[in-house]
Amino acid sequence: MGDKIELACIIDDDSVYVRLIKRIIKAKHLCKNVLVFENGKEALVYFETILQNIEEQRIPEIIFLDLNMPMMDGWEFMEEFTKIKNQFNKIITLYIVSSSINPADINKAKSLNGVTDYLIKPVTIKDLESIFGAIENK
């Protein structure tokens, strides 16, 4: 695989998890750059800002969104993000990645328009490879 995907985005407040995912992405050459936000609010501010001046290379092809975060959690982010995501003119694949095994969370996430799938932490290297692979082959 040759870094076909330019930009991935991780929205998660667990710094250990973020470091490990970044390492995997780097080691497996899954994509070139990774954007990281510690909570939904920071991420939303970023997306609202680039809407002002859309530059293709600043829009991630894939987002990994955590649910349980301070300030603005994953659900609240989804609510706001859904309102603006169509303005990007780019397919943004979004995965919810959470350690919650609560069926209510899983069903709610899967029912949301714009959520490709729900991944329960820990994710595996294989999972990540096939997720990135699927986007490359689109």
Place this chain on the structure above:
Amino acid sequence: MLKNELFNNVMQDFNAGYWELLINPYGENWSDLFYETLGYIKNDKESNLDYFLEHLIHKDDKDVFRDNFLNYRKNSVNFKQHIKIRTNQDVYQLFRCATNDTLPVDIKSETKYVFFFEIKLEPDKTLKKDNFYYKETAQMTATGSWYVDFNKKQSYWDFETYRILEYPEDYIPSLKDSANYYAEDYQQLAAECFFNCAMAGTPFNTEIKMVTANKREFWAKAIGKPMYNDNKEIVGIRGVFQDINESKKKEEGLQKSVDIIAAQNSRLFNFAHIVSHNLRSHTSNLSLLVQLIEDIDDPKEKEELISEVKTISSNLNTTIEHLNEIVTIQTNNKQERLPVKFNEALQLVINGISHMIHQSQSQIRADFSELEEIRYIPAYLESILLNLITNAIKYKHENRFPIITIKSYKEKGNKFLKIMDNGRGIDMALFKDKIFGMYKTFHYNEDAVGIGLFITKNQVESLDGIITVESQVGKGTTFIIQF
């Protein structure tokens, strides 16, 4: 007439005459056995209520039977009554009347019936007996009867009603005073029950708080039903008051226990959820790390990854310490409550954080004059004050020095502590549900932000208290604890 075979069997077992209440055409169909028992021949007598009331039933039983019957007919209120009916020998035979609820449970009848069971006893004897039993029953069950006569505009109470309402026997009950018989909050309910009964003939059966002549409040069961005259007009209400204070008190006590157990259960459940979730985030990181270590060949990189183990392990420790703290609260609530002076607890806290208060130039204004002390676990009171005061300082407004106002007071028999600051405030629309929640973020936050209020809430609730918060962005935050 009765097509249902099961029903026929029951009727044979009953060996009783009955009326079948018809709706279209309106009327009563009297069964063969009903005629037979009284020695009449069918078609000799008109089979309708008016004839029965006028010619067959004993005049003493007439009014009550009419009320019962019409209530049953119109409102489906089942009844049981002893009545005397004139036979063809011109003597009165005693019967026990009963309605559909006498039928075995497996028989559901759309049609209403009134059954007449013959009672082979001398009527006179039963009458005396009845009166004796009535008095006994009234006293033993603390059930007083009453009657309101609309025509005479008078109310009547029996001896037991006087007794349970604690009025002297020469007191004359009156509709005008009737609001006084009920506790303030229940006067509306009483008025509605009587009004609906008088106007629409709706019987009532409700639990209501009453007041005695001595201003003692007690719970009563109030049952009432309309009374009709020959023209089927409502002419009064008859009913009973039963003193159910004792069982109601027990019920309230039980309800309270249920509430406490439910609250504890919900805390336990919440705790289990927190444990599972908070531990999962570390174990999943650990598992991710193991995958990486196995996958990477470069020994130098592997070594770097080992250092992540350290981080995860230390995070895990912090989490477990926090969980321990919560478990301690849950088990500590059996600890003895002692009288604690608010002022002394506050001084201890202020001394502990004097550096922080000084540096932030905070002012603490305390007023404990209304309520100087409470029985509480001293360490909890200190911890609550410490958490709320340090929060007020940490989240102060950027343009002003913190002023923290603390006041203890009593209201409606409850004890309260209010802690008010002029800090930056919390956006209640966004964070209302999360203020007291436990955040994931606290795991690796050195000064444990995100656990303080969670612990405060747990401490307050473990001692059956309530903590609430009001806040406005830019103005400040107020916490109110009800002990």
